[in-house]
Amino acid sequence: MPGGLVALLDDVSIIARTAAASIDDIGVAASKAGSKTAGVVIDDAAVTPSYVTGLSPARELPIIWNITKGSLKNKLIILLPGALLLSWLLPSAILFILMAGGAYLSYEGAEKVMEKLGGQKHGLTVEDEIVDPVAFEKQRVSGAIRTDLILSAExxxxxxxxxxxxxxxxxxxxxxxxxxxxxxxxxxxVALIVKLDDIGLHLREKSSQAAQAFGQFLVNSVPYLLTTLSFVGTIAMLWVGGGIILHSLHELGLHGPSDWAHGLQHTAEAVTGGLSGILGWATYAGLSALAGLVLGVVIALLVHNVFKLGQTHAEH
Known part of the structure; x- marks a missing residue:
């Protein structure tokens, strides 16, 4: 009996050590994998504030909470089981899903650039008059969750x-x-960003001049912060999308584009001395963004022209 108990405890200790090792492996792998998603995360954080623009400040946090719940459902209920099933049954498809996501990010980023340069805007904008605030809020939340599903899938x-x-x-x-x-x-x-102006207004009512000055600084800074986030989000979409496409083409045996970009990266590293790491990375990221922009513009032109063609046929 004691021998059996000792053996059992020994087995338990082995299981515990194995579990601990697995948890450690999970933590290390999660940190590495998480760093690879940085560009998509930046884009997600940059895009989401626009979904509460034009709505009542009192509804901002409830709306963000509803989007957060939708995002968790997207990732944990829909995408996680699907990803595990795919990795088990058809692991080779992961690369093509990555390429599809990279193409989508490139398209979204390029469309934003085209709109900034005077191109036609697509979809509803917050400049439109809000006739039914409840329906408008539901529409914005649904749109945010759909966008989140695509970004979360990537x-x-x-x-x-x-x-x-x-x-x-x-x-x-x-x-x-x-x-x-x-x-x-x-x-x-996102919750912090959209409430910064409210925090600033609250601080302006304090008796302390320092608090009032900081509050005014927050109020003045929020529009610039949102503009900067939008710009960074667009660059992140192009950089991540283009980088995914270059890497995926390399994996499929088409080495030219990736080797050319890496060659310029190594050249930049060789001539920049102490800043070689930063400037080398920036060179490759910039080339990835350029590749994403070119691909995205091609896709956007195709999509818009096909859409117009479909409308013309429908009218006739």
Whole structure:
């Protein structure tokens, strides 16, 4: 009996050590995979504030909470099981899903650039008069969750690609950790951003001159912050989308575009001395963004022309 108990305790200790090692593996893998999704996360954080623009300040946090819940459902209920099933049944498809996501991000980024340069705007804008605030809010939340589903799918695909060689438990754990962490970071940041002006107004009413000055600074800074986020989000979409396409083409055997970009990166590193790491990365990121922009413009022109053609046929 004692021998059996000792053996049982020994087995338990082995299981505990294995579980601890798995948890450690999950943490390391999650941090590595999470870093790869940074560009998509930046884009997500930059895009989301626009969904509460034009709505009552009292509804901003409830709306963000509704989007957050929708995002968690997207990642944990829809995408996580789907990603695990895909990695089990058809792992080769992950690369093509990544490419589809990269193409979509490139298209979205290029369309924003085209609109800024005077191109036609597509979709509803917040400049339109809000006739029914309740219906408008539901529409904005639904739109945000749909956009989140696409961005979340890309995040999960990038994450899955990084841990494809790990065992099932590690893959599941990493996908869950990255999904939850990204959601909390993105929408926690968004909640703070959209309430900065309210915080500033509150501080302006304080008796302290320092508090009043800081409050005024916040109120004045929010429009510039949102503009900067929009710009950074567009660059992030092009950089991530183009980078995914270059890497995926390399994986498929088309080495030219990726090798050319890496060659220029190494050239920049060789001539910039102490700043070689930063400028080398910036060179490759810039070339990735350029590749994303070119691809995105081609896709946008095709999509818009096909849409116009379809409308013309429908009218006739």
């Amino acid at each position: 995040i999960m695909a990038i994450t899955l690609n990084e841990v494809a060689a790990e065992d099932f438990i590690v893959r599941a754990g990493v996908l869950a950790i990255v999904g939850i962490a990204v959601t909390l970071v993105v929408y926690g940041s």
